């Protein structure tokens with residue numbers, strides 16, 4: 633089950649690089665993005681680097697973010713391959729790793745009907761186009777599908793939008809990231825969850841925590857209280 637995100641037009645537009653990567657995936661036998669072993673997009677032992685959720689040190693106790701691995705070695709290789717190199721075969725295994733962690737998050741809970749609500753952190757529109765759609769939205773959908781498979785209904789609410797004009801955050805410190813996001817992270821009403829439901833914010837990597845803090849602020853202003861934030865890796 634997925635949320636109303638399927639209606640967002642940018643999700644279906646494929647960038648040239650992503651299209652080329654998708655074509656390569658069709659003609660080349662699949663191999664692990666972490667260790668190159670043949671067989672699948674991520675082998676069992678590489679996927680095992682994503683463990684129990686632990687609080688990322690860059691985030692404070694009031695707004696904790698949990699990550700499944702340090703942003704280094706195989707974990708970093710997998711996250712970067714998924715984000716930057718169009719390895720969308722990784723979306724499902726990485727989504728499953730997130731799904732295993734969601735019910736373990738200390739403050740997270742489903743809504744009164746038992747549905748877990750996931751809100752992906754948005755990509756810059758230009759980056760999403762180049763990658764053939766938002767990679768975090770894809771992760772959120774895979775996470776929701778994996779939760780549903782384990783008897784926990786889940787829905788994706790693409791409630792946030794990053795306006796054009798935000799810069800790539802690579803190389804920016806926390807203050808610069810906050811300034812970069814100020815006023816550019818908005819609520820997309822069509823993707824918002826029902827009022828008052830608890831949500832889990834998802835991203836692939838937490839660096840300074842500035843992006844997730846801005847996302848929490850934008851959601852809170854719209855009356856949505858994110859109880860937890862979860863990422864694959866923490867830098």
Ligand SMILES: [Zn+2]
Nearest residue numbers: 664667675678
């Ligand atoms: Zn591997």
